[in-house]
Amino acid sequence: MDILLDATTAVFAPATAxxxxxxxxxxxxxxxTGLLNMGHAGFMLLGMYGYAISTSRGAPIxxxxxxxxAAATVFGLLLGWPTLKLRGDYLAIATISAAELVRYLGxxxxxxxxxxxxxxxxxxxxxxxxxxxSPLPNENITILFWTNHGSLxxxxxxxxxxxxxxxxxxLLFWQLARSPWGRVLKGIREDEDAVRALxxxxxxxxxxxxxxxxxxxxxxxxxxSLGASVQPDSMGRPTTFWLWTILLLGGAATVFGxxxxxxxxxxxxxxxxxxxxxxxxxxxxxxxxxEPFSLVLVGITLMVLVVFRPQGVLGNKRExxxxx
Amino acid sequence: xxxxxxxxxxxxxxAKQDPIxxxxxxxxxxxxxxxxxxxxxxxxxxAITALIGPNGAGxxxxxxxxxxxxxxxxxxxxFNGHSLVGTSPAKIARAGKVRTFQLTKALNRxxxxxxxxxxxxxxxxxxxxxxxxxxxxxxxxxxxxEKAHVLxxxxxxxxxxxxYAGSLSGGQRKLLEMARALMSxxxxxxxxxxxxxxxxxxxxxxxxxxxxxxxxxxxxxxVEHDMHMVRRISDWVVVMAEGRIIAEGPPxxxxxxxxxxxxxxxxxxxSDLSEEDPS
Amino acid sequence: xxxxxxxxxxxxALIVLVIAVAAFIALGASGSPxxxxxxxxxxxxxxxxxxxxxxxxxxxxxxxxxTADTESSGVGDNRYVQxxINGIVFGLLLALASVGxxxxxxTTGLSNFAHGEQVSLGALLTFFFASKQEVSLPFLPVEFSIxxxxxxxALAAIAISAGTGWLQxxxxxxxxxxxxxxxxxxxxxxxxxxxxxxxxxxxxFGAERKRLTTSIDTRLDLGLFSIGQTTIWSVLIALVCxxxxxxxxxxxxxxxxxxAVSDNxxxxxxxxxxxxxxxxxxxxxxxxxxAVGGILLALYDNAAAFDVGARLLLLMFxxxxxxxxxxxxxxxxxxxxxxxxxxxxxxxIGTDLKYAVALAILILVLLVRPQGILGRAERVG
Numbered sequence: 001m002d003i004l005l006d007a008t009t010a011v012f013a014p015a016t017a018x019x020x021x022x023x024x025x026x027x028x029x030x031x032x033t034g035l036l037n038m039g040h041a042g043f044m045l046l047g048m049y050g051y052a053i054s055t056s057r058g059a060p061i062x063x064x065x066x067x068x069x070a071a072a073t074v075f076g077l078l079l080g081w082p083t084l085k086l087r088g089d090y091l092a093i094a095t096i097s098a099a100e101l102v103r104y105l106g107x108x109x110x111x112x113x114x115x116x117x118x119x120x121x122x123x124x125x126x127x128x129x130x131x132x133x134s135p136l137p138n139e140n141i142t143i144l145f146w147t148n149h150g151s152l153x154x155x156x157x158x159x160x161x162x163x164x165x166x167x168x169x170x171l172l173f174w175q176l177a178r179s180p181w182g183r184v185l186k187g188i189r190e191d192e193d194a195v196r197a198l199x200x201x202x203x204x205x206x207x208x209x210x211x212x213x214x215x216x217x218x219x220x221x222x223x224x225s226l227g228a229s230v231q232p233d234s235m236g237r238p239t240t241f242w243l244w245t246i247l248l249l250g251g252a253a254t255v256f257g258x259x260x261x262x263x264x265x266x267x268x269x270x271x272x273x274x275x276x277x278x279x280x281x282x283x284x285x286x287x288x289x290x291e292p293f294s295l296v297l298v299g300i301t302l303m304v305l306v307v308f309r310p311q312g313v314l315g316n317k318r319e320x321x322x323x324x
Numbered sequence: 325x326x327x328x329x330x331x332x333x334x335x336x337x338x339a340k341q342d343p344i345x346x347x348x349x350x351x352x353x354x355x356x357x358x359x360x361x362x363x364x365x366x367x368x369x370x371a372i373t374a375l376i377g378p379n380g381a382g383x384x385x386x387x388x389x390x391x392x393x394x395x396x397x398x399x400x401x402x403f404n405g406h407s408l409v410g411t412s413p414a415k416i417a418r419a420g421k422v423r424t425f426q427l428t429k430a431l432n433r434x435x436x437x438x439x440x441x442x443x444x445x446x447x448x449x450x451x452x453x454x455x456x457x458x459x460x461x462x463x464x465x466x467x468x469x470e471k472a473h474v475l476x477x478x479x480x481x482x483x484x485x486x487x488y489a490g491s492l493s494g495g496q497r498k499l500l501e502m503a504r505a506l507m508s509x510x511x512x513x514x515x516x517x518x519x520x521x522x523x524x525x526x527x528x529x530x531x532x533x534x535x536x537x538x539x540x541x542x543x544x545x546x547v548e549h550d551m552h553m554v555r556r557i558s559d560w561v562v563v564m565a566e567g568r569i570i571a572e573g574p575p576x577x578x579x580x581x582x583x584x585x586x587x588x589x590x591x592x593x594x595s596d597l598s599e600e601d602p603s
Numbered sequence: 604x605x606x607x608x609x610x611x612x613x614x615x616a617l618i619v620l621v622i623a624v625a626a627f628i629a630l631g632a633s634g635s636p637x638x639x640x641x642x643x644x645x646x647x648x649x650x651x652x653x654x655x656x657x658x659x660x661x662x663x664x665x666x667x668x669x670t671a672d673t674e675s676s677g678v679g680d681n682r683y684v685q686x687x688i689n690g691i692v693f694g695l696l697l698a699l700a701s702v703g704x705x706x707x708x709x710t711t712g713l714s715n716f717a718h719g720e721q722v723s724l725g726a727l728l729t730f731f732f733a734s735k736q737e738v739s740l741p742f743l744p745v746e747f748s749i750x751x752x753x754x755x756x757a758l759a760a761i762a763i764s765a766g767t768g769w770l771q772x773x774x775x776x777x778x779x780x781x782x783x784x785x786x787x788x789x790x791x792x793x794x795x796x797x798x799x800x801x802x803x804x805x806x807x808f809g810a811e812r813k814r815l816t817t818s819i820d821t822r823l824d825l826g827l828f829s830i831g832q833t834t835i836w837s838v839l840i841a842l843v844c845x846x847x848x849x850x851x852x853x854x855x856x857x858x859x860x861x862x863a864v865s866d867n868x869x870x871x872x873x874x875x876x877x878x879x880x881x882x883x884x885x886x887x888x889x890x891x892x893x894a895v896g897g898i899l900l901a902l903y904d905n906a907a908a909f910d911v912g913a914r915l916l917l918l919m920f921x922x923x924x925x926x927x928x929x930x931x932x933x934x935x936x937x938x939x940x941x942x943x944x945x946x947x948x949x950x951x952i953g954t955d956l957k958y959a960v961a962l963a964i965l966i967l968v969l970l971v972r973p974q975g976i977l978g979r980a981e982r983v984g
Binding site: 036038082083086088089090092093094096097098100101104105107108109110118237238241244245248281283284285288289291292293295296297298299300301302303304305306307310 | 714741742743744779782784786787788790791792794795796797798799800801802803805806809913917920921924952953955956958959962963965966969970
């Protein structure tokens with residue numbers, strides 16, 4: 001029963017929303033345009049840094065958000081400039097390297113004063129502007145089985161804002177995917193030369209998709225940090241790989257795929273950990289081993305999904321994002 | 325033979341009465357291998373010109389150069405009096421010169437209708453910000469859809485309009501690619517081996533479509549191996565071998581040119597040049 | 604595949620290197636004036652570096668690592684020569700892993716993201732056989748200690764690692780190729796595999812750094828620089844292995860077939876080469892070499908953690924891209940350049956940024972010459 005409760009908590013947690021949002025960004029990249037962005041965590045981290053650093057230096061919340069968005073935009077432009085003219089796997093290697101580069105720089109001692117080095121930025125340094133906006137009472141509130149604070153950290157306020165953002169960007173994806181703009185992106189996913197031959201500036205469209213998806217990832221990063229803290233090592237390669245698992249689990253190129261994928265992903269992690277600690281004796285699987293054990297299952301899930309059900313739960317086999 | 329060609333000399337690089345494309349000194353080499361070395365080349369407006377030659381003659385490379393998909397080391401070429409040197413494929417397409425591909429590029433996981441709509445020009449909704457406001461592009465989308473209906477009827481693909489392009493047969497994909505190219509009302513259409521992989525049952529209708537395009541006032545340049553098609557529909561034939569243009573002339577006589585026979589027999593014995601003309 | 608490394612190629616590599624180093628000096632200078640290359644900061648930096656594993660490391664291993672770093676940058680007369688030599692050593696060991704990555708890419712087109720875990724596996728399997736400490740297997744609640752000498756342990760680890768290469772190709776990659784699963788899908792499968800293997804290794808061995816041998820390496824002072832005795836042996840072993848790969852590719856029938864498959868699989872298949880067999884062999888070789896690299900790197904660094912390979916993966920990609928994707932000899936040159944750049948960079952910027960140098964070089968290469976220093980221009984696009 002506890003597992004069930006924990007699972008439901010995980011489904012609606014702000015972190016789940018943040019990953020759903022980042023996965024929506026990735027969906028613009030991969031689902032619509034076929035771009036292999038393997039450094040999405042880098043966009044998230046830059047968003048977090050942009051938001052947290054500017055807030056801790058006294059910027060109001062709107063300015064901090066703009067800084068986060070601007071950081072992701074510049075990163076996207078810089079990354080796309082050399083790589084979008086090249087074969088897809090170059091983009092994969094360039095993005096994963098650039099994301100790691102951001103993380104290395106962020107955690108390095110030379111930027112300690114700015115980014116807080118490897119310990120990152122504490123929540124109390126940058127969460128207050130968001131928490132002050134909360135219309136909810138400044139106390140714990142219990143709804144059915146769940147108790148959260150009204151305004152602080154993983155609050156009901158953050159729940160509401162995070163899921164509203166997810167809804168908003170899912171709507172944006174839906175609107176753009178069915179627009180002529182989205183049609184050009186889908187065409188590029190299928191065959192960029194054909195689209196070029198039809199008079200569209202493929203490079204510009206790929207850049208737009210890369211930047212837009214990156215910005216959405218950055219906003220996802222900001223939401224994530226509002227429920228936790230800014231920690232560079234939490235945004236390493238595994239985070240990007242989880243996002244891919246989420247996107248492919250739910251279904252690439254679908255509107256609700258990233259949302260469903262994120263919910264399923266976090267719920268399954270909780271359920272696996274819960275079941276493992278309940279039913280497997282600790283002599284066989286000790287508490288510290290449960291985390292890596294469940295992540296082994298995540299890796300295997302990703303492999304099995306890609307091979308046997310690349311369209312995910314919601315996707316359409318005939319409109320698959322993978323090219324032959 | 326069409327009368328516009330009556331005065332044209334039967335020699336490589338011959339000047340045409342009303343050229344739409346003019347190319348000069350186009351040179352492209354890969355490493356030490358010269359792929360294209362064309363001194364002068366003109367394409368007559370509102371006519372069907374065939375570009376033929378044995379395998380490895382540089383036809384496809386020349387085709388790619390003319391459409392901006394490849395860049396030569398040197399040379400100049402113009403379309404409708406505008407130089408196209410260094411112009412991107414997209415801009416060349418927008419200037420009114422569109423192409424199809426030898427390996428058909430139907431966008432498999434989009435429907436036939438979406439393929440067609442993508443071919444249209446001047447859809448403001450392809451701009452990111454306008455895409456956010458459907459009111460700004462719905463009207464144009466309606467026009468585009470109506471135009472697509474007309475073309476799909478004409479190319480006998482209307483019943484397939486909601487199917488994914490990947491489910492079409494090879495010939496139907498060729499037709500779709502051609503119909504899609506017509507969505508932007510181009511002046512000139514360049515077909516890269518339009519007959520490759522097409523079911524014989526569809527050949528005739530494809531040929532008819534090409535001739536019809538000419539009757540509408542469009543210019544067609546095509547690369548082809550199928551000599552039957554070349555003889556049937558082309559007004560003028562340009563023969564390439566080893567990167568150069570070695571002969572030009574009307575389809576009835578150009579094959580008799582000794583240089584052409586040498587090029588074919590030397591390079592490719594079992595070419596379909598040896599086939600009897602069925603017409 | 605290019606057989607000869609001509610002078611122009613080296614010149615290009617040098618230019619790329621100089622630009623990257625210059626860029627990082629500039630960055631380091633503007634980032635923080637506090638980075639003096641005193642021993643104190645080096646210790647602090649390397650302590651921060653070894654803390655990189657998401658899970659916190661035990662204090663004593665951190666100290667061991669830090670002292671080792673201090674030693675290597677403190678001893679020797681000329682720090683430039685010393686770091687250069689360190690870079691060559693590191694580059695050679697890195698090459699063991701990246702040559703395999705490159706061969707796999709060349710023959711199958713796959714960018715194998717799980718290659719880093721093969722490196723970790725080699726190192727930690729050696730620890731498994733050699734350690735006097737109690738070890739266990741996942742899911743088995745018994746602890747035991749094997750405690751073989753280093754050499755047989757290493758050989759067993761290499762054999763098992765090469766075996767995983769065979770297993771992977773036999774039961775995973777070969778079926779995927781037969782099913783005509785697209786290369787992008789295969790790449791994501793390799794990402795899943797990397798995630799699974801990384802966590803499996805952590806589950807098996809824990810998050811702490813493991814030492815393969817307890818003996819302390821004696822350092823030889825050679826005037827301009829000093830070098831550990833074990834390191835000399837490591838370099839010799841690496842040279843023999845790389846020489847073996849070179850001989851195999853250039854002189855043997857199967858090696859020539861491998862290069863033919865890299866150049867053009869369809870043509871190779873048509874001319875009677877059994878592509879699947881070649882690919883199987885490449886997988887066995889690549890995973891075996893990665894294990895050798897992992898073991899030698901663990902000896903060079905004094906210890907190895909479950910994520911050692913994961914952290915090297917992007918350095919391998921940098922080396923492979925620098926050398927030209929799929930070019931085995933390019934990967935060797937690329938690894939040396941990356942190794943030297945990484946080690947030399949610590950003269951000017953913090954050691955916690957040394958891997959960042961490699962990534963910056965990678966991005967720079969993609970910018971200037973995406974086909975790599977040995978690649979051919981026509982291939983890209």
